[in-house]
Amino acid sequence: MYQIVTKRNLSDNVVEIEVEAPLIARKRKAGHFVILRIGNQGERIPLTIAKADPGRGTITLIIQRVGVTSHKVAALQAGDEITDVVGPLGHPTHIERAGTVLCAGGGVGVAPLLPIVEAMHLAGNRIISVLAARSKELIILEPEIRAHSDEVVIMTDDGSYGRKGLVTHGMEEIINSEKIDMALTIGPAIMMKYTSILTAKYNIPTMASLNAIMVDGTGMCGACRVSVGGKTRFVCVDGPEFNAHEVDFDELLMRLGGYKEEERLLYQRYMEGNLI
Amino acid sequence: MTDNDSKLNSRDQAWRIALRQAVKPRERSSANRIRMPEADPDERRRGYIEVNRGLTEEMARTEARRCLDCLNPTCITGCPVEIDIPGFIKCVETGDFLQASRIIKAANAFPAVCGRVCPQEVQCEAKCLYAEKMHREPVAIGYLERFVADYEMNSGKIYIPETACSNNTKVAVVGSGPAGLAAAGDLARLGYCVTVFEALHDFGGVLKYGIPEFRLPNNIVDTEIGNLKKMGVEFVKNFIVGKTLSFKDLEEMDFRAFFVGSGAGLPNFMNIPGENFNGVLSANEYLTRVNLMGASKENSDTPVYLGRNVAVIGGGNTAMDSVRTARRLGAERAMIIYRRSFDEMPARKEEIKHAMEEGIEFLNLNSPVEYLADEKGHVNKIRLQKMVLGEPDSSGRRKPVPLKDSEYLIDSDLVIVSIGVSPNPLIAQSLPELKVSKWGTIDIRDGSLQSSIIGLFAGGDIVRGGATVILAMGDGRRAAREIHEYLKGS
Numbered sequence A: 001m002y003q004i005v006t007k008r009n010l011s012d013n014v015v016e017i018e019v020e021a022p023l024i025a026r027k028r029k030a031g032h033f034v035i036l037r038i039g040n041q042g043e044r045i046p047l048t049i050a051k052a053d054p055g056r057g058t059i060t061l062i063i064q065r066v067g068v069t070s071h072k073v074a075a076l077q078a079g080d081e082i083t084d085v086v087g088p089l090g091h092p093t094h095i096e097r098a099g100t101v102l103c104a105g106g107g108v109g110v111a112p113l114l115p116i117v118e119a120m121h122l123a124g125n126r127i128i129s130v131l132a133a134r135s136k137e138l139i140i141l142e143p144e145i146r147a148h149s150d151e152v153v154i155m156t157d158d159g160s161y162g163r164k165g166l167v168t169h170g171m172e173e174i175i176n177s178e179k180i181d182m183a184l185t186i187g188p189a190i191m192m193k194y195t196s197i198l199t200a201k202y203n204i205p206t207m208a209s210l211n212a213i214m215v216d217g218t219g220m221c222g223a224c225r226v227s228v229g230g231k232t233r234f235v236c237v238d239g240p241e242f243n244a245h246e247v248d249f250d251e252l253l254m255r256l257g258g259y260k261e262e263e264r265l266l267y268q269r270y271m272e273g274n275l276i
Numbered sequence B: 001m002t003d004n005d006s007k008l009n010s011r012d013q014a015w016r017i018a019l020r021q022a023v024k025p026r027e028r029s030s031a032n033r034i035r036m037p038e039a040d041p042d043e044r045r046r047g048y049i050e051v052n053r054g055l056t057e058e059m060a061r062t063e064a065r066r067c068l069d070c071l072n073p074t075c076i077t078g079c080p081v082e083i084d085i086p087g088f089i090k091c092v093e094t095g096d097f098l099q100a101s102r103i104i105k106a107a108n109a110f111p112a113v114c115g116r117v118c119p120q121e122v123q124c125e126a127k128c129l130y131a132e133k134m135h136r137e138p139v140a141i142g143y144l145e146r147f148v149a150d151y152e153m154n155s156g157k158i159y160i161p162e163t164a165c166s167n168n169t170k171v172a173v174v175g176s177g178p179a180g181l182a183a184a185g186d187l188a189r190l191g192y193c194v195t196v197f198e199a200l201h202d203f204g205g206v207l208k209y210g211i212p213e214f215r216l217p218n219n220i221v222d223t224e225i226g227n228l229k230k231m232g233v234e235f236v237k238n239f240i241v242g243k244t245l246s247f248k249d250l251e252e253m254d255f256r257a258f259f260v261g262s263g264a265g266l267p268n269f270m271n272i273p274g275e276n277f278n279g280v281l282s283a284n285e286y287l288t289r290v291n292l293m294g295a296s297k298e299n300s301d302t303p304v305y306l307g308r309n310v311a312v313i314g315g316g317n318t319a320m321d322s323v324r325t326a327r328r329l330g331a332e333r334a335m336i337i338y339r340r341s342f343d344e345m346p347a348r349k350e351e352i353k354h355a356m357e358e359g360i361e362f363l364n365l366n367s368p369v370e371y372l373a374d375e376k377g378h379v380n381k382i383r384l385q386k387m388v389l390g391e392p393d394s395s396g397r398r399k400p401v402p403l404k405d406s407e408y409l410i411d412s413d414l415v416i417v418s419i420g421v422s423p424n425p426l427i428a429q430s431l432p433e434l435k436v437s438k439w440g441t442i443d444i445r446d447g448s449l450q451s452s453i454i455g456l457f458a459g460g461d462i463v464r465g466g467a468t469v470i471l472a473m474g475d476g477r478r479a480a481r482e483i484h485e486y487l488k489g490s
Helices: A022-029 A068-075 A107-123 A142-148 A167-177 A188-203 A249-256 A258-274 B005-007 B014-022 B025-030 B043-045 B055-065 B085-094 B095-107 B113-117 B129-131 B141-155 B179-190 B218-230 B247-252 B284-292 B319-326 B348-359 B424-431 B469-489
Strands: A002-011 A015-022 A033-037 A044-052 A058-064 A082-088 A098-107 A124-132 A151-156 A182-186 A206-209 A225-228 A231-234 A241-243 B168-173 B192-199 B235-238 B255-260 B280-282 B310-311 B333-338 B362-363 B366-373 B379-392 B398-402 B408-411 B414-416 B455-456
Touching: A015 A044, A015 A068, A022 A044, A022 A058, A022 A082, A033 A058, A044 A082, A044 A107, A044 B218, A058 A068, A058 A107, A068 A258, A068 B055, A082 B179, A098 A107, A098 A167, A098 A188, A107 A124, A107 A142, A107 A182, A107 A206, A124 A142, A124 A167, A142 A151, A151 A167, A182 A188, A188 A249, A225 A241, A225 A249, A225 B005, A241 B055, B014 B085, B025 B055, B043 B319, B043 B348, B055 B141, B085 B095, B085 B141, B095 B113, B095 B141, B095 B379, B113 B141, B113 B469, B141 B379, B168 B179, B179 B255, B179 B469, B218 B235, B247 B424, B255 B469, B280 B284, B284 B319, B284 B414, B310 B408, B319 B333, B319 B348, B319 B414, B333 B366, B379 B414, B455 B469
Parallel strands: A098 A124, A098 A182, A124 A151, A182 A206, B168 B192, B168 B255, B192 B235, B255 B455, B280 B414, B310 B333, B310 B414, B333 B362
Antiparallel strands: A002 A015, A015 A058, A033 A044, A033 A082, A044 A058, A206 A241, A225 A231, B366 B379, B379 B398, B379 B408
């Protein structure tokens, strides 16, 4: 039902799959995510929709190999089927004409950033994108981001591509060189935390799109709880985007590590099973 | 019930009269209530075996003999769907179990489910003459209902009404829990082309993700769903009405009416310090991981915390389900922490009894005020406060009042919060014109299940906030009748 139409490797550990899901492709807006499941014993994981093609009836998902499920997805080939895909979930991004928008994407976070950049650009904003990763091969979707940005800055930790330094360095230089009306940050929680501290210093309204552990993705389980402005919110039905300056990123970081040990054991079992 | 059925089963039929005359009431009432055979507590703790094993034919017929076939059967008034209780019980007495099943099914589409999870002790059985007037244990109506349903299921002669989308009118049912399944069944019987849309990857709603295998085996739910499929009901999974397609899209696809039974799927928390530490989770999350996702089973990819000292906050059936699940997953200490006493506990007596047999500790008159965690942010202690009972509150139960300077710490590495649920917000988010209460439940018109949107009906927990399986099923059936009236008139 949810057949993989095309697959390509974006880097050693990141794959892009285009999946047949005509209804979701038609309804999806920037910011939406889906929940997928591989196999009858599979877990449910959330993934932001990076692209959609209503004509082809497909959505594009980008996934980094981390645990069992992401490895299982990455092992699938064009023609294989994904057991379950449900969506589109979450609130779509509020798209408005804000002026100059600074978009920061870290690592695989560039995937969920892409549709927002695209929509914000179409809405008439000036887009400055900062893509950051540890090294050159981890910078993904650069051409797609360039197609919808007025300016693109690449930052790598090791200086193997673009400029050497953290995402915040690149952002701060831009902030100091022109007026920024709004910022977006999507990436690892630790990256969003520091970009958010930076934009707060300059009083730039900032949205962060959060990743969280989810089971159902429809508000039922509460695994995705996050503190925003001192209140507990559910990323799945209240988000996934929140005012970055109000998000308790330390708590988010802690909660993302919640099942680390259990996941490590499951991963170990999976790898052992694959070796046999 | 059709006229034909009610005639078939009238108390004045010759066989019923003869049966009443054959055994004297005193003889009937002298027998003691049957005991449900139960799996051994030690065995229970090692797996998901169903605790109540079910009655034998002989046991069922013996228990059925206790029923006096009263002139004024008050038991029926205690049943939310008004099953003809004496009617089916007398069929059990004569051994006509399949006829008994037909009588139950005229009022209740899923007796195998209700026979297991209905709180009969506060419904039909509370109204049994024995309990109301004679200070005796009531007839075991619930056990008999389950017996009849299981008998039919195992007989290979399941009665499936002949239906098949005969009137070419499409009706959409949103959610495949008890309300949705009941609505789908009756709508199909009325000749409608019914499609049930389910957000999850499996059907059954709370019957699947919530209620554990040891209380309601999944194959029971799957059999009922299979029967609906045979009746022509279509089931679509991974589909969120309002998101995957809008109500308007479905209207354009010729769906002429909607029944929303999307449930109360938003867990409540207490908003106390430390509640977002890892290892503190909702009963919904815990039970979904274990029941729906099969976490802890050999091949499941879904992780679950295996706590040693597990504390479940709350005193309802879901709390009992959670704490007993934790016990089965190896908890050394599995505790219920409840702010009132046994007398006020909303869980069924039977569940409390089963929990006690399985070694569950009850820390009643205690309430958590704070959770503490280790350096990684995983809960390791709970600060509890002792309570005393004050005057009755709006619920009629005595209100717990904190006892001053009574706080103390206990060890806990897994806390499951089971203090109720709120309505799922997805439907309301996708239909701004739908009127909802300040609690988020869908507003319905007085005396009907019609929402503020014409042609959209709602029932179960999305309307009631948090109720029982049988009330949800009752709503589903009522909605089917109302939808039928609505579509006939339009």
